[in-house]
Amino acid sequence: MIAAVLSGFVTSDVYANGNYVRSHYSLGILLVALPLLVFALRNYYVFWNMLKHTHNPVLHNQILALLVGISVLVGFSSFSLPAWFNDFPIAHYGNLINAFILSYGVIRHRLIDMRIVLRRGTAWFALGVISVAIYWLVLIVVHRIFNFDLDLMASFVATILAFSVGIFAYRVRSHLFKFMSRAFQGSSYDYHQRLNEFTNKIHNVFSLKEQGGELLILLLKAINVREACLLFPESGNDDYKSQFSEPKDGQNQLANLRLRSNNPIVKYLEREQKTLQRENLDILPAFLVLGEKRSGRYSLEDLSVIENTTSRVAVSMEKEYLREQLREREEELSVINNSSVILSSSLDIQEIFGTFIDELKKVVEVDWASIVLIEEDTLCCMALSSPENSAYQIGERVPMEGTGTGWVVTQKKTFVEPDLSQERYFNTSEHFYTQGLRTTAYLPLIAKGSVIGSFIVACKTPNVYTQRHTKLLEQLAAQIAMPLENSLLYAKAEKKARIDELTSLYNRRSLDEMIDSEISRHSRYGGAFSLAILDLDSFKSFNDTYGHLAGDGLLQEIGRNIKSAIRTSDYAFRYGGDEFAILLPETGPESARVVIQKVQELNLHVMKKNGWPITLSMGVVSFISPPTTVDKILKLSDVLMYKAKNGGKNTIKYTVYGDQINRNRQESILRT
Known part of the structure; x- marks a missing residue:
């Protein structure tokens, strides 16, 4: 190269012109330029x-x-x-x-x-x-x-x-x-300008929903991205969940994105506080992306727009997020307090259940709800918010095996079915799915350390119950459990006070109350009703011969026979000792005769079959115009029963109170 220059092959002429040294290049300059050009x-x-x-x-x-x-x-x-x-x-x-x-x-x-x-x-x-x-x-x-x-x-x-x-x-x-x-x-210029204006005025937008929605729409249009989402910490833990996403077309893969607090992505972003790029995939097991651009690739300007936008809106959105969290917590506390008042207002859970669910709907989406309780190996529905979409009705019993309640009873913790269209875990889930429900949550009702049943809520929207919702529902389930336990104890005490323990028939107290109700009904609507008093013949001899345990068994058998012989509208009572009573509402003399005869025949058949020397003496009074007190009604029936017993036993005496023929004789009985 030096030889080419010295020989004049590269420069054809070098001369001085005033204060400047000038040179003319020949074609030999190509020897220098060609390698550089290649x-x-x-x-x-x-x-x-x-x-x-x-x-x-x-x-x-x-x-x-x-x-x-x-x-x-x-x-x-x-x-x-x-x-x-x-x-x-x-x-x-x-x-x-x-x-x-x-x-x-x-x-x-x-x-x-x-x-x-x-x-x-x-x-x-x-x-x-x-x-x-x-x-x-x-x-x-x-x-x-x-x-x-x-x-x-x-x-x-x-x-x-x-x-x-x-x-x-x-x-x-x-x-x-x-x-x-x-x-x-191009067309994204206007969105760049609107995005810049939005970041300048975001502090004047007092709704996190408006902030997040507007930000994503403008960001997608400005940098031409297919999909994006905003993740916020989920209430109750530090996990990040997608709360806003665009577009809302059902195809957005980022709509349900969730990152746990210990995820390497979260740790990386907290530590580095800068954009996570694609090259980091080699060292991270998962990643977060805005989504692919509709055309081309991300430029440095796009990254600059994203970083600049997020840095400008972060403080305002954090403030609004905290305000939103505070507002939600205030609503939850209000619902908890109001629910406590509602639950303590009555021992009848079904009576207040509708009001309770209406209050719950203020903070949680609920399209169907139920309370079921454990009764031995079955479940009994105690309350329903919507009987139309239910797999069972109030008072109905279903086997516990294979149900969500059975699972929470065993595990003593909440179970959520997030999307019934994707997976159904229990035998009742199929029915819920056919009724249009998509999300179900089973919450255990725990009283004094034991699971007594479950509180079930369901919604037509899939994946609707977040961890925040679950915690709130668990708090409400705990509130329900104690009043429900008290209600059950009250019902048991009430039942014990009204039911005879030996025969499971109504007791004397219940008889007095129901006769009083019949008197009131008769005074308003008229008609007739009948009352039968039954006494076992030779029961004392039976006890002396077979023992008191056998006597108790006999009384239980008589009670079962009476219940199976009477109609569903009739009531059977243990009147006292070896005496029983049957109240037949809205029943005249002829109909009463048919029912009582059936009771007599069934009992005699069972006694004969078992070899028991027992018969029945009965007094049956049909009241067309009854006395005004319970004692007078009982006295008439009791006297008639003793007449049957004294007249030879194993007989039935009938009379009608209120007809002119028997009135004087009946009045004399009442005066004695």
Whole structure:
């Protein structure tokens, strides 16, 4: 190369011109330029292939910067070869441009986005050309008008004109930048502007739902992303759950995204506080993305927009998120307090259940709810919010095996079926699914350490019950359990007070109350009712012969026979000792005779079958116009029963109270 230069093969002439040394290049310069050109083209080819296949916006920008640098170097070096450019250091200008790009990256610790450089560089270059052209055009026009030499005055006027042109250029600058931005960004330009305006005014938006929804819509349109979501900490734990997502078309894969608090992604973002990029997939088991762009790849400008937007809205959204959490907690506390008042207002759980569920709906979506209690190996439905969509009705018993309640009884913890269309765990789930329900939650009712049943809620929306909802429902289930336990204890005590323990028939107290009810009903509506008193013949001898245990067994058998012989509208009582009573509401003499005869025949058949020497004596009174007191009614029936017993036993005596024939004799009985 040195020999080629010394021999004049590269430079044909070198001479001095005033203070400048000039040279003319011959065709031999190609020996120097050709290897450099080949090297530049080879780099172009390698970098261009890398540019097409990389998805990392940072690496993409680095490669683009190298391509621009090589282009600047080759272009400015080529312009320095012709003789008419020898007076200007063209090649050095190119070196200064490359040096500026590298220096900016070193000083600011971030690379220049070459797309921004190209866009703004083009705008400034166009502005410079336009300004220079206008400046010289005006200067020439002024010179021709005033016909002055370029002396001090001319220089002053030129300065004023240049200043005026500068002001004009400044005024045009923003419009030109806007035009170039719109030209480069296309349809997303307006969304960039709206996104910028939104981040400036977000502190005036007092709803997290409005903030999140508007932010995602504008961000998707501005950077042309297919889908995105916003994750917030879930109430009750530190896990992150997608609370807002776009688009809402049912196909968004990020709509149900959830990250646990110990997820490496969460730890990485907390530690680094910067965007997580695709290259980190090699060291992380999972990742969070905005979603693919509709066309092209993410640029450094896109990342800058995302980072700038999130940094500007973070404080406002955090404040609104905390305010939203506080409001939700206040609503939950209000529901808990109101529910406590509702549950303590009555011992009848079904009576207050509808009001309780209406209160619950203020904070939790509920389309169906039920309370079921354990009764031996079965479940009994105690309360329903909506009988139409239920697999069972109030009072109905179902086997516990294979039910959600059976599971919570065993495990003593809540179980949620998030989506019945995807998976159904229990035999009742199929019925819930056919009724349109999609999410069910089974919550154990625990009283004094034991599970007494379950509180079941269901909704037509899948995946609706979050951990926050579950915790609230568990609190309410705990509130339900104690009043429910008290209600059961009250019902048992009430039953014990009204039911004879030996025969499971109603007792004397119940008989008095029901006769009183019949008297009231008769006074309002008229009609008739009948009362039969039964006494076992030779029961004392039976006890003496077979023992008291056998006597108790006999009384139980008599009670079962009476219950099976009477109608569903009739009532059977143990009157006392070996005496029984049967109350037949709205029953006249003829109908009463049929029922009592059936009772007599069934008992005699069973006694004969078992070899028991027992018969029944009965007195049956049908009341057309009854006395006004219970004691008088009982006395009439009792007297008639003893007449049957004294008349030979194993007989039935019938009479009608209220007819004219028997009135005098009946009145005399009541007076004795």
